[in-house]
Amino acid sequence: MPVVLDVENVSKGFPGVRALDRVSLGLRSGRAHGLVGENGAGKSTLIKVLTGVYRPDSGVVRLGGTETAFTGPADAQRAGISTIHQEVDLIPLMSVARNVFLGREPRNRFGLIDGAALNAAAAELLARYGVRADVRRPLGGYGLGTQQMVALARAMSFDARVVVMDEPTSSLEPREVATLFEVVDRLKEDGVAVCYVSHRMDELYRLCDDVTVLRDGRRVHTGELAGLKRVDLVALMLGRDSGELRAHGATAFSGEHHADGEPVLRASGLVSRPRVAGVSVEVRPGEVVGLAGLLGSGRSETARAIAGSAPRQAGSVEVAGTRVAGGPGAAIRAGVSMLAEDRKADGIIPNLSIRENIVLAALPRLSRGGVVSRARQDRVVATFMTRLRIKASSAEQKVGELSGGNQQKVLLARALCLEPKVLLLDEPTRGIDVGAKAEVQALIDELAGQGLGVLLISSDTEELIEGADRLVVLRDGTVSGQVPPGRVTEAALLAALAAEEPDVSEDPDVAQDPDVPEEADRG
Template sequence: MSDPVLEVTGVTKEFLGVRALDDVSFALRPGEVHALVGENGAGKSTLIKTLTGVHRPDAGEIRYRGEPVVFTSPVQAQRAGISTIYQEVNLVPLMSVAHNVFLGREPRNRLGLIDTDRMDAMAAELLSGYGITGDVRRPLGALGVGAQQMVALARAVSVEAKVVIMDEPTSSLEPREVETLFEVIGRLHRDGIAIVYVSHRMDELYRICDRVTVLRDGKLVHTGDLADLDRLRLVSLMLGRDLGEVRAHGTTHFSDDDHEVAGTLLEARDLTSPHRLSDVSVTVRSGEVVGLAGLLGSGRSETARAVFGALPLERGTVVLGGRQVKLGSTGDAIDAGMAMLAEDRKADGIIPGLSVRENIVLAALPRLSRFGLVSRARQDAIVDTFVERLRIKISSPEQKVSELSGGNQQKVLLARWLCLQPKLILLDEPTRGIDVGAKAEVQKLIDELAGDGLGVLLISSDMEELIEGSDRLIVLRDGEVVGDLRGAAVTEAEVLTALSQHSRPLDATPGGDPATSEGTLP
């Protein structure tokens, strides 16, 4: 067995007292494809950034090609032979394709000037091996996202890398581009280049990866040969759930129209968005809490955003309370009686510079105004009602919302939507980042809202919270519904079984056309 080309021993990294990595060890051998997996917050990104010089470890050691190293920047790591391809393409869209491939290392002529003709010829020859053909002098931004990702890969490999780190590399690729990527990975494997492969797609992992490392909550929970680990066990390790009697359970209960009963509030059918969702259907009845279960990247948040009109769709229908909602229109969704609490309350929710009162009444201002004026008395009445109803702890309605605890900020956002008297509320990770006491209060509020007849679509990465708080569970994997669990079937065992089953074939992209040609330069 060859010595590791890249090795991490006992690495720890803290941010403001929170351990993002806790005594993590990791070894990458020459020529292997090593899967790095874990749910959101597991520590994958922090480990990658620590390996590539974005972060410096607080403790532990990194060894590269047998020698201890401390990279101070990604450029230094790249020059040493460690290249990273991020999910979001980090190249320069206004520059030519060729210039992006050789950015920072352009070939020069005898006068020291960039030899454009030679650079273009070299880029064209290099990219042809990645399925990219056409005029390399055109701006990178003229390509589709998938083709840009392939350009980023070509650039990363062309720097004579010994290690290539791929972060969700297929998230924007068409099926034939995925096949080209796998061919390139096979070529790198044969050339002895080591690959760290980050992905949530089980089929990909089991098709191309040799070994796997599983992180959870910043800690190493497993490393070893992937062939020795079945899918069910891998999912269990990622989620931190005991397998228990999972293997004794049968298949999941798939939804069909016969299961639906009178009182359906939301009926979303065949929601399809290329690379995100494929024919996803969800129903919610008045007073019902329907949970969306799945691993990171399964399409949970995308489903909620699609229902709310915040995700562009290729096709589908959304009907709320008998009214068809215009696809891609959050305004129409709100008018129909829909509300959504986004996952990131800081980026998509609270306005920190405003008061609690201003944050609560923000969405209701158009309905409170008369002739362009908003009555302060009406604002105060609404705020007082919801501060009391949701038990929001504040010193005054004029207190800045940024001064509140995370749990109370979450309640302020709930109050903002509830004052519109919605029929359906979509909650994306409503208890993330709040303490145990506040979490219990928010969970109780969700039960009370459902008890009042409000329909609830709930997303949570906490399996226990999802199972205990939901009347039904829709299980998603790779943008598809793989289970509709009801009654006694709402169990961890059934969720794990659904998540571990085989995904769709690689040549069946959600809502996409396999013949789409993003790899040809315009």
């Protein structure tokens, strides 16, 4: 197959950081090429070079055999390079239809936007990808999964020669993931070159023909994926010996949490319209409780209601036996910290430094007489940058310049420097690499071992099974089932998600998967 997009010996640097060091990559017609590596390896920078966001300091980019230098993302898009970003980069206040055809809206004979034609074209395109949405509504009114599928539909509406997908399934439920896989298969059949970035091994081996591994800004491997064992691929990413990884296994969760005493968190009868319709959940000191459910079941909304960032119409929240009033300030003072699902919209402040992002919520604790102590800030920041292994040139580097995994660690540091009693983690490992994921999971274990109560929300079934002591399963904003300690298995979780009664009488080590309906309704 001919090379459609060719990158040769490309380098790119920033102050104090060499993000890419003579990296080469060739994307071929009709083939999917996986791009993998730890966070900070240079994947995002390379994608931005491919799509015209960055100009390389040196090296050559060729499209269709012709050397090119894109002046910006729009220039790359016109040349036939379409991108689906991990973080949805659309406009929430505009309608779904306007987002799909932004800058290419159909117009009437007076040169005005033809609303009827726009909505009809958008509805037809979204239906092709199984997206159920009113195209006239603002995009921001939908969840991340729907927004990501709208971004996919927009990218597919271009006549692309190359499609770059950066963690496209990070916010999708299984049915949407299956649709995405069909899209990739169709693109390959049509001769489109696909660059696929993911940390999920199953996706890579399902979709990709070739793979390139980056580490510390350099290419350490490229070749066909089929002949490369998973443990060898992970070893290449981490710069570790594959035999060592085989000996120690892949999981970072110990699964040995000892919860005792009265609940440190007791949420009773929570109602937070429109998603939460009466949820009760308890977490004890030293316990990791998994909050499970399909997208739309009310998981994130329940966490936000507990943290005070979403209004409660009914119900109560108690921390260590003390009732907590509404509002995030009251929740923080009571000892509740939350890591939100969408770090871009609800977490990082990209133009502020790492130091400023970490200490943001803790400034009242770090001040005396209204004066914030810079020395105390520096001590706290240095402690957490070391503890969480945040990779950066210094604490003064802008957090927006960091990789996704390091941004996630900064947000964890912010939550932990408040010295919480309860930690609410909403998709804590979403979009981060194997190494960073293992570090975050090990940290969750460590915190639980120190007596912190943890409420863990994850769409990663394996993460819930390995990391949670017990599960509370939501459906349509209410608790539809629970899986008790010692019975947290894939069989029990899938049965609960499908609204069946989990069979917890079986030995968890030998439980078999239930016959789960393929089209379980979205919660």
